[in-house]
Amino acid sequence: MARFYKSIRLKAMELKETISTDALTASELSYRRLFEAAQDGILILDVEEGRVTDVNPFLCKLLGFSPAEMVGRTVGELSPFRDIVSNQAMLQRLQEHGYVRYEDLPLETRDGRKIAVEFVSNVYQAGDKNVIQCNIRDITERRKSEERLSNDATEVRLASRILKTHAEDLEQKVAVRTLELQSTINELEAFSYTVSHDLRAPLRAMQGYTHALLEDFADKWGSEERDLLARINKAAERLDILIQDLLTYSKVSKRRQAIVPVNLDHLVQDILTQYPTFQEAKLSFEVVRPLEPVLGNESGLTQVISNLLTNAVKFVSPDRLQKIKVWTEAKEFTVRLWIEDNGIGIDSENHLRIFKMFEQVDGKRFEGTGMGLAIAAKGVEGMQGSIGLESNLGSGTKLWIELLKPKKI
């Protein structure tokens, strides 16, 4: 009975051993598989002298040595590690810390290729004794791409520095220009202030004194003196109108107003009914309604259109009934407003002249300063529009302004 138990015990012990041996074998097997297949180099060293006891295929391939050429040597004796890893120092540090790590070792393989590796060694227990396992990872590609990245980063830094310099340069230039522009604008404002204030004061004096002479001393003058005084007065009046037009022109050039949809249909009606100039009996207006809306600003357009209409009614032979036709022509992105008269017309040679300051092609015959169309042209320009005409001498004039079309809502 006792023997039976003993034999069972023995069996059990055997079984246990077999299981544990099997288990051990299984774990060794899986370790071995990892060792063989690893995509990192692995060296196994003995803990006493640091001599290679095993080396995995990946490392052999990486360094270009066979296992036989490596086994039995210390790491320092392997040519790629020579002068780089001191065996003594490594062993000592392993003893102290159980761990040695070189982050970036530059190695040369057997065929002279330069590579970089990360080298980590650990001491661990394998069965009843300690061994050193060194994991050697090829980081050449990583280094290269890091280098590339860092080069790229340097380049980017350089480029951004250049860009920044340019931007600063540009900013400075813009600031300088803005300052120059502002000072020009200030000068212009000062100029028009001076014109409006100082140039007109002597005119007021001329008109005031001639008026006083004419009225207050009426009994002292014969008709000839009276006529001469009236001429002085008239000249002063004309100079005043010229100055006022010049001021309007400079104001229109300066004005930069928001561009919004404007209902031309209402605007033109308002101008035609409100301006006394357009109420005369010899005038006949035909407005083809509704006029298309345009992008502009109302006060600017009122000025432009009233100037164009004034122009249209002005240049006409005195004996004729004046017919003015107003209509709009919608284009893809713009709207053209036409104003046609049956006046004296303009020779094609003079078509460009009429939009310049103080130009009146037939200056002697008609009132005005020749500023009306120049002011209109400036105004239209400020609203991103254009102005032009079709005309021949003797057959009337078609003036047009073309402005942006508002977006359909």
Place this chain on the structure above:
Amino acid sequence: MSDPSHSILIVEDNPDDLFILKRAFRLAGTPNDLHHAEHGQQAIDYLAGASPYDDRSVHPLPSLVLLDLKLPVKHGLEVLAWIKAQPSCRGIVVVILTSSNEDKDVSRAYDLGANAFLVKPTSAEKLTEIIRAVDVFWLRHNKYRVPALIFDNVPDNIDLK
């Protein structure tokens, strides 16, 4: 008929304009006393009653100041700001009469409390027309506050009851 007790201070540096202006008042039939200051500081001295304007029987505090803007020594807008800051001048109506019709000047003048802004016309007839209008509105119809009811401080709450 204008109230002749209202005197007028004309602040004008240009003798031509002053001549024409005085003539316009004459043509408009305004009987009121016209006083004159030829630059901004002189206007302030006059209104402050500083020497040589310290005799109020000769240089009375005006009801109406006709103020030009572009003036020597002190600009018209400075004079306007000064007037509006003086409790003693709170009863005075300030009408700007200048050749500038710059939007900037107009806005600044109203910001500083101008009562009206008129642009000097070049024609003498038009000036007479304007002065006639000033006479009708500011000297005949406008109701001025009683000097005795000018307080040193503007009350915080105006009692509307």
